[in-house]
Amino acid sequence: MKKIIVIIFLLTISLPLSAQKNPGKDHAKSNVNCKTCHVCDVPTKDDPCLVQCPREKMKTVYESPDKTVDVVSLDELSKKYLPVTFSHRVHAQMSVLSGGCGTCHHYNTSGPIQPCKNCHQTSRKRDDISKPDLEAAYHRQCITCHREWSHGTSCNSCHNLKTTNKEYQKEEVKKKVKGKVHPALIEPAKIVFETKYEKGKMVTFFHDDHTKKFKIDCTSCHKNETCLKCHDVNKTSNEKSKIIRAQKSLDEHHKKCFSCHKEDKCESCHLGKPSEHFDHKKRTGWVLNKFHDELSCAKCHGSKIPYSKLDTKCVNCHKGWNIENFKHTITGLQLDETHAQLNCEDCHEEKNFAVKPVCSNCHENFIYPRQKPGKMVRTK
Amino acid sequence: MPGKSRRDFLKTTAVIGAGVAGLSSSTAKAAPKNILSEDRMGVLVDTTVCVGCRNCEWACKTAHDLPAGELHSYEDRSVFTEKRRPGTKALTVVNEYSSGKNSNLPLDVKVQCMHCDHPACVSACIVGAFSKEENGSVIWDTDKCIGCRYCMAACPFQVPAFEYDKAINPSIMKCDFCFNRTKEGKLPACVAICPVEALTYGTRTELVKIARERIKRNPDKYVDHIFGEYEVGGTAWMYLSSKDFSELDFPKLGTNPAPGVSESIQHGIFAYFVPPVSLYALLGGIMWISKHRKELDEEGKL
Numbered sequence: 001m002k003k004i005i006v007i008i009f010l011l012t013i014s015l016p017l018s019a020q021k022n023p024g025k026d027h028a029k030s031n032v033n034c035k036t037c038h039v040c041d042v043p044t045k046d047d048p049c050l051v052q053c054p055r056e057k058m059k060t061v062y063e064s065p066d067k068t069v070d071v072v073s074l075d076e077l078s079k080k081y082l083p084v085t086f087s088h089r090v091h092a093q094m095s096v097l098s099g100g101c102g103t104c105h106h107y108n109t110s111g112p113i114q115p116c117k118n119c120h121q122t123s124r125k126r127d128d129i130s131k132p133d134l135e136a137a138y139h140r141q142c143i144t145c146h147r148e149w150s151h152g153t154s155c156n157s158c159h160n161l162k163t164t165n166k167e168y169q170k171e172e173v174k175k176k177v178k179g180k181v182h183p184a185l186i187e188p189a190k191i192v193f194e195t196k197y198e199k200g201k202m203v204t205f206f207h208d209d210h211t212k213k214f215k216i217d218c219t220s221c222h223k224n225e226t227c228l229k230c231h232d233v234n235k236t237s238n239e240k241s242k243i244i245r246a247q248k249s250l251d252e253h254h255k256k257c258f259s260c261h262k263e264d265k266c267e268s269c270h271l272g273k274p275s276e277h278f279d280h281k282k283r284t285g286w287v288l289n290k291f292h293d294e295l296s297c298a299k300c301h302g303s304k305i306p307y308s309k310l311d312t313k314c315v316n317c318h319k320g321w322n323i324e325n326f327k328h329t330i331t332g333l334q335l336d337e338t339h340a341q342l343n344c345e346d347c348h349e350e351k352n353f354a355v356k357p358v359c360s361n362c363h364e365n366f367i368y369p370r371q372k373p374g375k376m377v378r379t380k
Numbered sequence: 381m382p383g384k385s386r387r388d389f390l391k392t393t394a395v396i397g398a399g400v401a402g403l404s405s406s407t408a409k410a411a412p413k414n415i416l417s418e419d420r421m422g423v424l425v426d427t428t429v430c431v432g433c434r435n436c437e438w439a440c441k442t443a444h445d446l447p448a449g450e451l452h453s454y455e456d457r458s459v460f461t462e463k464r465r466p467g468t469k470a471l472t473v474v475n476e477y478s479s480g481k482n483s484n485l486p487l488d489v490k491v492q493c494m495h496c497d498h499p500a501c502v503s504a505c506i507v508g509a510f511s512k513e514e515n516g517s518v519i520w521d522t523d524k525c526i527g528c529r530y531c532m533a534a535c536p537f538q539v540p541a542f543e544y545d546k547a548i549n550p551s552i553m554k555c556d557f558c559f560n561r562t563k564e565g566k567l568p569a570c571v572a573i574c575p576v577e578a579l580t581y582g583t584r585t586e587l588v589k590i591a592r593e594r595i596k597r598n599p600d601k602y603v604d605h606i607f608g609e610y611e612v613g614g615t616a617w618m619y620l621s622s623k624d625f626s627e628l629d630f631p632k633l634g635t636n637p638a639p640g641v642s643e644s645i646q647h648g649i650f651a652y653f654v655p656p657v658s659l660y661a662l663l664g665g666i667m668w669i670s671k672h673r674k675e676l677d678e679e680g681k682l
Contacts, residue, residue: 124567124577125567129582139431139575140577143431144431147431148484149484153433154452155455156452226482232484
């Protein structure tokens with residue numbers, strides 16, 4: 001009995017420990033000093049000797065940005081200026097596409113969030129100069145992005161001088177940023193890249209198809225974007241239609257596309273001129289009409305990307321259809337009495353419904369669709 | 381008073397000159413004794429961290445009693461359109477270069493005296509006004525300076541500037557590593573104000589270690605070169621960059637100390653009475669040739 005109690009006791013202790021996120025197999029190769037998370041020099045699987053963290057109130061850096069702290073006020077070093085108050089949540093939301101929480105909360109174990117001053121000393125004249133001091137650490141986090149899109153390093157874009165009533169200003173700023181969330185992202189419909197590939201310089205990328213139709217998650221392509229991708233004081237609104245000159249390396253550009261388009265030929269993306277929106281008829285030879293046009297791609301092609309080619313037989317999808325229960329009206333053409341009696345293959349040769357039906361089997365000089373075996377009930 | 385000290389200098393030179401005349405040439409050395417301390421200080425400039433706020437320029441001027449103006453006026457980035465050099469009005473300047481990677485994240489490079497471990501200015505100064513101090517700074521005594529500007533010619537980084545526009549008491553101007561501040565235990569003014577600590581102040585030995593560690597951790601970010609680690613025998617100020625230093629207007633210099641080159645040439649020429657001996661040999665040769673010709677001519681006449 002005693003043993004069981006001990007086991008239960010040990011389990012209750014180890015449960016919150018296991019809540020720590022597994023950093024992955026190859027994490028030893030990452031740019032983090034081992035001592036950030038491990039106490040000993042040679043951590044093993046059996047004895048990882050992890051840094052002890054107070055594990056109640058677990059708050060990890062992997063938290064969803066929408067659930068993070070709304071407003072943060074940095075007031076450790078307010079000598080000349082008032083504390084810097086900013087919307088943490090908006091920044092957390094932006095970080096999703098640009099490196100994640102770890103961009104600011106770097107070298108953080110997957111345990112609780114460490115305050116910056118735990119590692120960064122408050123005085124510039126100090127013993128350990130291998131890490132920047134607190135002032136520099138704060139500034140490096142903010143200025144790198146802020147100067148990128150503002151093209152300046154003006155102090156008062158973040159700082160307020162300690163000249164007016166301290167509490168009043170702090171509350172003002174708090175009120176301004178409280179509850180603020182990042183506005184919905186405006187996606188481009190298509191982007192045209194000009195590449196160096198001689199045989200086909202232009203690559204047209206239909207962004208909306210990839211996000212809306214193929215439901216590809218934003219972060220699968222946009223993980224480490226610069227702030228500038230969206231923010232720039234000099235950005236004009238008509239830049240959307242501009243042709244972007246491809247500047248990254250060949251590998252970098254292809255990597256994202258190749259996860260799906262690996263089998264494609266160069267010419268299917270590289271064309272002589274910007275291409276038109278995806279046309280199911282032109283690209284696949286199968287006209288999407290009536291109901292098919294309104295369906296999501298996944299409805300027919302399944303959720304597996306890249307979509308596989310389907311054959312054109314109706315019964316592949318419409319499993320229950322047969323000559324007894326099929327209502328021809330669904331195609332938009334209501335067969336007249338005579339034609340309703342016929343077998344499918346009398347008009348649709350070899351039951352190939354993808355090609356135009358033939359009239360010549362019975363009628364001379366009759367050509368579909370000039371002559372119809374019934375009346376159109378619905379046009380699209 | 382400069383005048384008084386110049387007189388002093390002339391007196392001492394006369395005394396030393398008389399002394400040297402009696403000694404053999406091998407005991408006389410051109411460079412003054414400047415001991416390199418193990419714990420000499422330095423600064424590591426990380427150009428990838430610098431944001432080009434130019435607060436250091438303001439702090440430097442303020443610390444050296446030069447007209448500085450308002451701090452916020454340094455937010456003006458239009459100065460970056462042309463490359464500036466440190467001068468008599470600004471002992472340090474920041475220049476901006478394209479990073480080549482992101483046009484909106486340029487590289488900003490602070491320029492000032494490098495405080496060489498084997499300074500050419502110290503070696504070139506004929507009155508011994510320049511000295512390499514124990515804490516790493518290369519400073520000079522304005523009272524001793526006679527304004528010969530040899531230091532300007534000798535400096536491999538062309539840093540010392542001369543107040544040509546001053547009619548009375550013009551002096552040499554350059555970064556003195558805030559010698560008066562560090563003496564009191566304060567940080568150099570530029571290091572103290574830098575908002576991002578792009579300038580790290582510490583012992584030179586530790587800074588080299590830190591620089592190596594940064595390159596090792598971010599091999600994609602940095603070029604594998606600490607400028608100043610070996611250049612001209614090592615400098616107190618060292619630089620890290622994401623771009624080749626030649627593209628940031630850094631001079632391409634060897635690892636030999638700058639004074640070594642000039643000193644060895646000078647000493648080589650003047651050792652073992654080479655100039656007088658060779659002069660007399662040349663004259664003797666000319667005499668011999670002309671005499672020989674004359675003899676030949678006379679033989680031909682006969």
